[in-house]
Amino acid sequence: MKTYNNKAWLLVLPVVLCVAFSAIVPLMTVVNYSVQDILGPDQKVFVGTEWFKLVMRDPELHEALGRQILFSAAVLAIEIPLGILLALALPAQGWRSSLALVLLAMPLLIPQNVVGTIWQIYGRGDIGLAGAALNGLGLDYNYTGDSMDAWLTVLVMDIWHWTPLIALLAFAGLRAIPEAYYQAARIDGASRLAVFRFIQLPKLRGVLLIGLLLRFMDSFMIYTEPFVLTGGGPGNATTFLSQYLTQKAVGQFDLGPAAAFSLIYFLIILLACFVFYSLLQNAGPTEKAEH
Amino acid sequence: MELFAWMAWTTPVAVFFISVAVLLLGMTVWQIKSPTVARRGFLPLRTTRGDRLFLGLLSAAYINLAWTGLTDLSQWFGAGIALLWLLVVMRWG
Amino acid sequence: MKKRSFGLILYLIFAILPIYWMVNMSLKTNEEITGALSLWPQHLTFDNFRTILTDPAWYGGYINSLIYVLINTVLSVAVALPAAYAFSRYEFLGDKHLFFWLLTNRMSPPAVFLLPFFQLYSSINLFDTHIAVALAHMLFNVPLAVWILEGFMSGVPREIDETAYIDGYSFPRFFIRIFIPLISAGIGVTAFFCFMFSWVELLLARTLTSVEAKPIVAIMTRTVSAAGMDWGVLAAAGVLTIVPGALVIYFVRNYIAKGFAMGRV
The missing domain is CATH 1.10.287 (Helix Hairpins)
Incomplete structure (x- = not known):
């Protein structure tokens, strides 16, 4: 049992102060912006919920939200199974394991805009390997002109970039399973699939939820990579929520609507966060009880 | 107050955040007086x-x-x- | 067994090829890049790297990035350590809600806060300093650090704390002398994640700097738009941004599996 002691607040105080400084002050400002029409530094008009009304009925926003949900769903549906498969295929130890881990983790440490740059080059028909290869195969591939190609390129780029995270998490989770479990399964003559279904998957639940949470949130906020790769185009094909928001706030300088949009965005994230967090909390105790 | 001018405060928003703060404070006091189950x-x-x-x-x-x-x-x-x-x-x- | 290794190798090729292609381009001249496609440089040249490593406007960006990433990593881990200890050992008023609130900050899109961030750091005269970017990045790194460390700390038996207190250790002495060495693998993994997320972030770093602390990632985007497409130099700059990450991975490769397995992540 944990002891009840409110002196623990002294230990968390530095964190609270650090995070509150960067979180609460900007949040308050955004709320202030969202109810005013800001024409200049000294020209502000209170408009109530006008901006919210405008944003909630903005068809472009609905489209961006739809694209965003589709994108996040595709990312999760592909990256999580693929990551698990990779973790299962990784050698458990030895130099092969180290080498594969290092190679696998490489994309994770590449700055977001460099990721965009890499794929921008890689996918081009004239100077990129992938683009040239696809065109060589007779496919008419052009990510700057064709919406479908652009969308798929962004998706493949994200899979390339982030599947390793899931693989690393799942790999670590697999290593935490005691050898005795596998021996017991062998004695019972369990099939490969049964071992996965009844031993590995339940043990991976905790780490996979973390992976799911991180991937959902980060894909929902994706900005830099598609911005560098396609700039949101062609048309609006790869304009996701963050991109649309930044266009509004920075590009068109519509502070009010951008702020209202930010708050709605924040509410969506908050709800998703709560759902995942509750799942995580429920996954926690059962896992601890088994140890 | 010049330091906070950029935050573009309006009365309704200020009232909103003050009530959130009061609410949190109230919940804390309530929790100390009679802990929740x-x-x-x-x-x-x-x-x-x-x-x-x-x-x-x-x-x-x-x-x-x-x-x-x-x-x-x-x-x-x-x-x-x-x-x-x-x-x-x-x-x- | 065979089929699995085959699949893994196939994926690793998929993972490495785009990076190889950029390395390949960084060693070519622009004429060769825009000319015929070749799988390796026909006229090997290091001019692109020379351009970057001799021009302060370029290599200064790397130094700036490294400075704020290191400040951020050290500060994040330092403030997260006691907090994670509190969460793993004690119950206190509002603990669960506090933990959730911290996590929501890891998850709020930076795009939401760009403008207020800019104004906040300008109003306290920190705009265009390394410390501003480091502090801003703490918004998402501190919650993550607390989260990971809390997992590791929960794995350490409580009896160790109690024995130390009975032996007359004060809290700070116990924490630094006994507890921190016990979770050093966890601290390594946490530092790795803080380094990673701060190093790859572009949006906040670009918004909060202009000249003095401009990170390499921002220099790259601006140079591209200003000077047309100097593919070779762009590729070389990209290759150089991967180097610190590759070094970090190489050093923590053994910790990753071991550390992850111990902790929650």
Whole structure:
């Protein structure tokens, strides 16, 4: 049992102060912006919920939200199974394991805009390997002109970039399973699939939820990579929520609507966060009880 | 106050954040006076008082947003419904 | 067994090829890049790297990035350590809600806060300093650090704390002398994640700097738009941004599996 002691607040105080400084002050400002029409530094008009009304009925926003949900769903549906498969295929130890881990983790440490740059080059028909290869195969591939190609390129780029995270998490989770479990399964003559279904998957639940949470949130906020790769185009094909928001706030300088949009965005994230967090909390105790 | 001028404060927003602060303070005092017990209400999970407040406020925000997005009636009705809902969640959630 | 290794190798090729292609381009001249496609440089040249490593406007960006990433990593881990201890050992008023609130900050899109951030740091005269970017990045790194460390700390038996207190250790002495060495693998993994997320972030770093602390990632985007497409130099700059990450991975490769397995992540 944990002891009840409110002196623990002294230990968390530095964190609270650090995070509150960067979180609460900007949040308050955004709320202030969202109810005013800001024409200049000294020209502000209170408009109530006008901006919210405008944003909630903005068809472009609905489209961006739809694209965003589709994108996040595709990312999760592909990256999580693929990551698990990779973790299962990784050698458990030895130099092969180290080498594969290092190679696998490489994309994770590449700055977001460099990721965009890499794929921008890689996918081009004239100077990129992938683009040239696809065109060589007779496919008419052009990510700057064709919406479908652009969308798929962004998706493949994200899979390339982030599947390793899931693989690393799942790999670590697999290593935490005691050898005795596998021996017991062998004695019972369990099939490969049964071992996965009844031993590995339940043990991976905790780490996979973390992976799911991180991937959902980060894909929902994706900005830099598609911005560098396609700039949101062609048309609006790869304009996701963050991109649309930044266009509004920075590009068109519509502070009010951008702020209202930010708050709605924040509410969506908050709800998703709560759902995942509750799942995580429920996954926690059962896992601890088994140890 | 010059330091905070860029935050573009307005009275309604200030009132809003002050009431949030008062609410948090009140919940703290309440918690010290009579600690909450996690229980199961009509919400599909065990909740403490603080959980219910969070869920109530979050869903109240969604109700307000839906009101703005779907109707042209005064926002005050939406806010009223949201407040009622918050009380229901706090009492029976 | 065979089929699995085959699949893994196939994926590793998929993972490495785009990076190889950039390395390949960084060693070519622009004429060769825009000319015929070749799988390796026909006229090997290091001019692109020379351009970057001799021009302060370029290599200064790397130094700036490294400075704020290191400040951020050290500060994040330092403030997260006691907090994670509190969460793993004690119950206190509002602990669960506080933990959730911290996590929501890891998850709020930076795009939401760009403008207020800019104004906040300008109003306290920190705009265009390394410390501003480091502090801003703490918004998402501190919650993550607390989260990971809390997992590791929960794995350490409580009896160790109790024995130490009975032996007359004060809290700070116990924490630094006994507890921190016990979770050093966890601190390594946490530092790795803080380094990673701060190093790859572009949006906040670009918004909060202009000249003095401009990170390499921002220099790259601006140079591209200003000077047309100097593919070779762009590729070389990209290759150089991967180097610190590759070094970090190489050093923590053994910790990753071991550390992850111990902790929650």
